[in-house]
Amino acid sequence: MNLLLFFILGLLVHFVFFVSIFDIYFTSPLVHGMTPQITPLPPPARRLVLFVADGLRADSLYELDENGTSRAPFIRNVIMHKGSWGISHTRVPTESRPGHVALIAGFYEDVSAVAKGWKENPVEFDSLFNESKYTWSWGSPDILPMFAKGASGDHIYIHCYTAEKEDFGAQDAARLDTWVFDQVKDFFQSAKSNQSLFSKLNEEKIVLFLHLLGIDTNGHAHRPSSREYKDNIRKVDDGVKEIVSLLEDFYENDGKTAFVITSDHGMTDWGSHGAGHASETLTPLVSWGAGIRYPQQVSTQLFDDEFLKEWQLENWTRRDVNQADIAPLMASLIGVPFPLNSVGILPLDYLNSSDLFKATSMLTNAIQILEQFKIKMTQKKEITLPFLFTPFKLLSDSKQLEILGKARSYLKEEKYQDVISLCKELIHLALEGLSYYHTYDRFFLGISVVMGFIGWISFASIMIIKSHSSLTRRVAKGKKDKKKLHHLLPCSFVVIGVLIAFFLLIQACPWTYYIYCLLPVPIWYAVLKEFQVIQDLLALLLTFSGKHSVVFLLVFTLGIEILVLSFFYRYMLTAGLIAFACWPFFTQLWIQAKITSLGWTFFSLLLAVFPLLPVVGREPNITLVVGAGLLIFLISLSSFVYLWKSKRKYICENLPVHLCQMVGILISTYIVNSTHSSLLQKQGLPQINQIVSWTILAFSLIVPLLGSTIVFQRLFSILLSLMSTYLLLSTGYEALFPFVLWCLMLAWIRVEQEVLQQSGIPCTQKLTSIHFACNTDITQVRQLHLDDIRRSFFFVFFIVAAFFGTGNIASINSFDPSSVYCFLTVFSPFMMGSLMMWKILIPFVLVMCAFEAIQVTTQLSSKSLFLIVLVISDIMAVHFFFLVKDYGSWLDIGTSISHYVIVMSMTIFLVLLSGLAQLLTTKKIKLWGKTKPHFM
Structure with a gap:
């Protein structure tokens, strides 16, 4: 088979394998066609006010400050004298969109829906807002529109500020919340003179939604431990107090307003969210007003943790819920149908109502979830052959009728606790059945x-x-x-x-x-x-009786397992690199090439330090970035002097390119320092810094093509160009990582030359004389040896090390936005994500270019050697396919799927990066003078 055709087919096959995970694990759980269920009793409230403080951690709200006072005195007063409080447990991914969907629609959005859009509904779903008579909302343009689009009728009104206001680097982001509070005040002021609006506001079953983004934005920009984040909490508390007072005056203290304040997700100490750390999944929930239970003082609590003592709330009953449980709570308070796709369980502990209302509402909740189960079962039964269909045995039709019959009977007999127990049993069985049919074809x-x-x-x-x-x-x-x-x-x-x-x-x-x-x-x-x-x-x-081959196979298998384990434990990369450092001492390399072996050992051990360091993003240190930039500049300057003395005929050709790249490194170093200093002073991102940053990024892949194709000079040129961009995207020690990795790649190239010489194949050319353009086909030189499998394994290992050397799964899912502040500070998830993806790919490109150099300098076949790499990657992918989980915590499930997606993406990217590496290493753009032909 033609190798080009083989690689095209391979790319298509791997793309299919990659997409399959979304059909197997990332399918939407939603079903349609259910009948709305409503509690047939008068609700306790006519209206509901929902405050969502985006990015607010539970401990940040509940804890006392250094003076022993609360940052949110009004909300703390509510906890002690007016309402109920607790922790809302969120699920992964802890992002704004899925968090709001869980709060307002009552279900946990699948990951594929998150990937399809942030501002619109990728799938149609019902929500509390849709079921309400009227809903007015104020806040971010990233959240509000998704609940208005697709809703039946035009009863959902949104008031958004412009996206440009969501600037991480300008003034205090608390102004976003101030804007919301001011808009609400103006709205109710205008309602007094607008009879149509006044009558709508006095209807029952209405919702007021205030989305407060300032805390999240300040957390990203300044960290949750910052004065800005904590002051923002105080401003939100003041704003909530003002709005509550305003509504009480407007409705003349009719006692028919229910209030809920919560958060969509928390935030890590280093200002990110998206993963499953407790600081991200523990969010506050405080509710008071019509239908909400008053505070209950107790001497002991069910929760055995230190939080209650730290918060000094151990004497007030804490009532925890799952995030999706808040939607049925709000629906029951104002008497609207539970959202059709809700999987939340009504938290009865929050209700201050009769036992009849609680039991009836619980029965409504059970029937609503059972409706989804029945639709899901019917859909699966219709498309499955009768003799192959296996129903969910724990909840048969007879079982459903039995439980519902008993519940209704107990309701008539006023055995309300029995009704509640039966309904909870039915809900748990229905949820288990929903999961069973959702994963039926898995x-x-x-x-x-x-x-x-x-x-x-x-x-x-x-x-x-x-x-x-x-x-x-x-x-x-x-x-x-x-x-x-x-x-x-x-x-x-x-x-x-x-x-x-x-x-x-x-x-x-x-x-x-x-x-x-x-x-x-x-x-x-x-x-x-x-x-x-x-x-x-x-x-x-x-x-074949080769003891050497058996040992080689065992070592190869062990190496694959180390690569797999490194996805779970980064320190396994350190173990692998230490083994690499020791490798020359067990071969002839140490005897025949001591200097090369020492270089390989030194840089292997130096790179081994990085996986032991904390993941990037926790504690930004711009000083390290500046130091890395200056170090690379000095090394490039010394390299320039060395080449000038030793290879004068080549330096004339590369002088403009080399000088341009050295200046680029200095400019990048200055911009990083200047930008972060400006942001600390709350002066925003300087426009000139932004323009220069994008310019450096645009030219980083073009400048290397202007220089010589000599291996060392081209590799060094690629490093300098990519490092100028990498510095702009760095916040700490990771700025040193590509340089150390590049040094190890140079040592690897020299090591492979020495190994090839030991096998009897002469390879005497130096890296300062051999050209990339002289790549020959291996089929005309030699066949693959067993040692070529080791070279391919080294390459895969270095690719994994480039990926996890400074981060892990969680740090990738919840990157630090400050990494992109040199390019933009206005919230733009896709642009920010693209920049972070390029930052992740830069070490990949360095390894791939080194691999191209190895193929040239050791006369290996790029095509055949790459086949071995794909086989190794596919063996790893099979590992992770079997390790994918659909049980346990959501963090475990999400991480296991992420591992498979990353390995499959890596396999596909390697094919594409191979083409990019060949372009960067072999092509040359002629802008000045005459280019001499390159011969060996």
Whole structure:
């Protein structure tokens, strides 16, 4: 097979494997067609006011300051004298959109929906706002529109400020909350003279929603421990107090207003959110007013933690809920139907109402969730063959009727506690059944994907063997003896494919199922078609008595497991790098190339320090970034002097490029320091800094193409250009990481040259004389050796080290926004995410370019060697596919899926980055003078 065609097919196959995880694990849990359920009793409140303090941590609100006083005296007074309080436990990802969906719609949004959009509904869902008579909302343009779009009717009114106001770097972000409070005051003032608005506001079943983004913005910009974050809490407390007083005056203290204040997510100490740290998942919940239970003083509590003592709230009953439970609570308070897709359980402890109301509301809650279960079961039953359908046995039709019958009977007999117990049992069974049917096809699809994976790995291995072993001749000789098999094989696989397609067709499966289930058929056909190669390989392995090969296989397997474990424990990378550092001392390298071996050992140990450091983002230190910039400038200056003395004929050609890059490093260093100083003084991002930062980013991939293609000079040019951008995206010690990684890559190139010389292949050219442009095809030089598997493994290890050297899964999901402040400070999730992705890819590019250099300097085949890399990556991907969880904590589930997605993304990116590395290393743009032809 043509290698270009093979790589195109490989890219498509891996893309299918990558997308499969979204159909298996990231499908929307929503169903439609349920009947709205409402409690048939008068509600305690006519209106509800919801305050969401975006990014507010529970401890930041409840704890006392250094003077022993509360930052939120009004809310603390409510806790002690007027209402109920507790912790709202959020789920991963702890982001604004899924947090608000859980609060207002009552369900936990799937990750695919989050990825489809932040300002619009990617999927249609019901919400408290949609069920209300009228809803007025004020706040961020990133949150409010998603609850208005798709709602039935035009009863949801939104008032947003412009996106430009969400600036992390300008003035105090508390002005965002002040804007909301001022708008609400003006709104009610205007209502006094607007009869139509006045009558609407006096209707029942209305909601007022105040989204307060200032705390989140100040937390990102200044950290939750900052004065700005804590002062913002005080301003929110003052604002809430003013709005409560305003509403009491407007409604003449009719006692029919219920108030809820909570948060969508918390925030880490280093100013980020998105993962599952307690500081991100523990948010406050305080409620008071109509229908809410008054404070209850107790001597002991169920919660055995230190928080209560620190907050000095141990004598007031704490009532914890899951975040989705708040939606049914709010719905029951104003008497609207529970949101159709809600999976929240009504927290009865918050209600100050009769036992009849509580029992009836709980029954409504149970029927509402049961409706979703019945729709989900019906949908799955309709598309599954009767003899293959396995119902959820714990909640059969008879079981449903039995529980509902008993509950209604107990309700008539006024056995309200029995009703509540039965309804809770029914809810838990229905939720378990929803999960059962939601994951019904998971095993079937998983088997199909794994079969495709194993088939692809086998096929890629056969391609390597056929291209670079003596088995090729045996295969040609054996083809005549296998003609019958070759005629029978395609017919058999065609029949298998038709049967699979027919099976999927009669079950009305989605079109993506056809791809996942039919893809293994041609892959395994291609594998079994090479039966003679497999047979000869097995015979060769059985007759080969090589102790060295067995040891090599064991070490290779151990290396794969270390790579897998490094995704869970970063220090495993340190263990691997220490092993790399010791490797020359167990080979002939130490004897024949002491200086090269010492360089390799030193930089391996130096790089091994980084995985032991805290993940980037926790404690920004711009001094380290400035120091890294100055260090790289001095090294580039000394390199410039050295090249001038030793290679004068080349320095003339590269003089403008080298000087330009040195100036770029100095400018980047200055901009980082200048920008962060300006932000600390609350003067915002200087426009000139922003323009220069984007300019440096734009030219970072072009400038290296202007210089020489000599290996060392081109690699050094790539480092300087990429480092000028990396410095702008750095906040601490990670600014040193690419440079140390690059030094190790140079040592690796020299080590591989020495190893190749030991194997009898001469490789005497130095890195300062060999050109990238002289790449030759390995098939004309030599075949692959066992040592080439080690080179490929080294490459994969360095790619993983480049990814996790300064961070982990959580730090990637919840990056520090201050990393992009040199480019923008106005909130823009996709632009910020793109910049952070480029920051992650820069170390990748350095490793990939070094890999290209190894292929040139050691006369290896870039195509064949890359095949081995893909096989290693796919073996890791199979590991993570089996390690994906659909149980346990949401953090465990999300992390396990993230591992698989990262490995699959890495595999696809490596194919694309290989092309980028070849472009960066081999191409040259001529702008001045005459370019001399490059010959070895």
